[in-house]
Amino acid sequence: MRETSFQPLTAATVLESAKAQIRRFGEAKTNVTDVARDLGVSHAALYRFYRSKSAMMDAIVQEAMDDEAHLAAHYIGADGPAAERLVAMLLDLHRRKRDRFVGDREIHDLYQRIVVDRPDMIATYAERITNLVADLIDEAVRRGEWHIDDTDVAARVVRDAVTVYVHPAFVAQLVTANAPVEAMLHATVTTLIRAFESSMRYGNMKEA
Amino acid sequence: MRETSFQPLTAATVLESAKAQIRRFGEAKTNVTDVARDLGVSHAALYRFYRSKSAMMDAIVQEAMDDEAHLAAHYIGADGPAAERLVAMLLDLHRRKRDRFVGDREIHDLYQRIVVDRPDMIATYAERITNLVADLIDEAVRRGEWHIDDTDVAARVVRDAVTVYVHPAFVAQLVTANAPVEAMLHATVTTLIRAFESSMRYGNMKEA
DNA sequence: CAACTTACAATATCCGTTATCTGTAATTTG
DNA sequence: CAAATTACAGATAACGGATATTGTAAGTTG
Numbered sequence: 001m002r003e004t005s006f007q008p009l010t011a012a013t014v015l016e017s018a019k020a021q022i023r024r025f026g027e028a029k030t031n032v033t034d035v036a037r038d039l040g041v042s043h044a045a046l047y048r049f050y051r052s053k054s055a056m057m058d059a060i061v062q063e064a065m066d067d068e069a070h071l072a073a074h075y076i077g078a079d080g081p082a083a084e085r086l087v088a089m090l091l092d093l094h095r096r097k098r099d100r101f102v103g104d105r106e107i108h109d110l111y112q113r114i115v116v117d118r119p120d121m122i123a124t125y126a127e128r129i130t131n132l133v134a135d136l137i138d139e140a141v142r143r144g145e146w147h148i149d150d151t152d153v154a155a156r157v158v159r160d161a162v163t164v165y166v167h168p169a170f171v172a173q174l175v176t177a178n179a180p181v182e183a184m185l186h187a188t189v190t191t192l193i194r195a196f197e198s199s200m201r202y203g204n205m206k207e208a
Numbered sequence: 209m210r211e212t213s214f215q216p217l218t219a220a221t222v223l224e225s226a227k228a229q230i231r232r233f234g235e236a237k238t239n240v241t242d243v244a245r246d247l248g249v250s251h252a253a254l255y256r257f258y259r260s261k262s263a264m265m266d267a268i269v270q271e272a273m274d275d276e277a278h279l280a281a282h283y284i285g286a287d288g289p290a291a292e293r294l295v296a297m298l299l300d301l302h303r304r305k306r307d308r309f310v311g312d313r314e315i316h317d318l319y320q321r322i323v324v325d326r327p328d329m330i331a332t333y334a335e336r337i338t339n340l341v342a343d344l345i346d347e348a349v350r351r352g353e354w355h356i357d358d359t360d361v362a363a364r365v366v367r368d369a370v371t372v373y374v375h376p377a378f379v380a381q382l383v384t385a386n387a388p389v390e391a392m393l394h395a396t397v398t399t400l401i402r403a404f405e406s407s408m409r410y411g412n413m414k415e416a
Numbered sequence: 417c418a419a420c421t422t423a424c425a426a427t428a429t430c431c432g433t434t435a436t437c438t439g440t441a442a443t444t445t446g
Numbered sequence: 447c448a449a450a451t452t453a454c455a456g457a458t459a460a461c462g463g464a465t466a467t468t469g470t471a472a473g474t475t476g
Contacts, residue, residue, distance in 0.1 A: 009419085009420090041420075041421090042420070042421050042422075044420075044421065044422080045419075045420055045421080048419075048420085
């Protein structure tokens with residue numbers, strides 16, 4: 001109960017209660033009346049902050065996505081070789097997903113549902129991360145570490161190649177199967193980097 | 209109706225009728241009674257060939273998987289540079305999935321369900337394809353085209369990197385979104401090949 | 417009057433009943 | 447007697463009325 005430790009009702013406190021409900025009972029058994037009861041208000045009060053229940057669910061996942069983007073952004077414009085930073089960035093993104101699956105299962109399940117039900121949200125998120133990768137690649141090219149004629153294509157190659165390590169459904173499967181995920185992610189990224197170091201000419205590939 | 213053009217009842221004819229039913233009505237509306245009626249026999253007769261309805265569904269997808277493996281095997285031990293053969297092999301695998309999605313939607317949907325419900329079947333299939341990729345890589349290394357210290361790791365890197373282009377759910381999404389899938393697949397595989405040409409040392413990575 | 421509650425309409429979910437389907441075994445047929 | 451059918455029991459799914467939930471709008475309160 002949030003009610004006991006009194007807090008003003010805000011979008012953030014509503015989201016906290018919603019997450020708490022989902023963690024206890026799962027998304028399926030979570031209804032806005034229970035979330036409101038947890039906050040000590042009527043369910044209608046929550047519609048001041050979210051115009052629907054699904055907007056609330058979306059916001060929870062959006063928060064997680066923002067967290068991941070922030071985590072990844074940390075490696076842009078930082079010191080050290082681009083190769084090490086790219087590996088670290090993608091490893092971090094993988095670990096965030098894995099940690100959610102292992103330690104915050106119900107939220108992970110919600111995230112996974114959104115991946116299916118909201119391709120638009122996922123596309124926006126994917127583009128955001130891809131742009132961060134593109135920024136890192138651009139730096140490496142400017143610093144002369146890598147030689148790539150089309151850094152946008154290179155960024156999308158990276159994104160597609162590591163999707164399997166960051167997509168909630170695959171992470172769940174790989175972790176469950178006890179696969180050596182980090183080693184494989186490392187091998188994959190190392191391979192891409194080798195190509196970038198050796199110089200990649202993509203020619204005139206048309207945009208997405 | 210298969211009944212008109214008389215054929216002996218075999219596992220293959222049963223599977224044909226099952227596929228025909230699924231194509232017309234979808235998996236959900238397909239029952240074994242209808243499949244049997246289409247063949248002009250009682251539903252119990254089918255249990256001689258498949259010990260359950262789900263075994264029948266599995267067999268349909270297994271047939272598709274076998275077809276894909278056969279398609280891929282074609283490129284092993286063939287003439288021409290390994291780079292061209294790897295690109296062609298993966299492009300073929302992608303196109304088979306895409307063609308099913310575009311021209312045989314109900315069977316594609318069944319395939320996609322099996323991916324979720326039968327991770328064991330998928331794992332076996334994935335390993336089979338990965339082994340073919342490993343064979344092709346081995347050849348390239350033996351012929352001195354590529355320089356790779358651990359071809360099994362390399363094969364798994366290829367598999368993970370192109371999963372997004374051959375996984376039914378992703379193919380469906382990419383094709384629906386009108387993404388330049390073949391160009392991206394080509395860019396991805398080209399990148400991996402560049403690394404292989406330039407020489408990949410994976411060191412002592414532990415097995416899956 | 418901003419923040420909330422109560423009241424209510426529309427929608428979705430639950431659940432007990434009914435019907436259908438699956439899988440098996442005893443029985444028939446060529 | 448091999449191959450199939452008919453008959454049937456258990457499992458699954460479809461149906462529909464009762465219940466709960468969502469979302470809105472009118473009303474209440476500090």
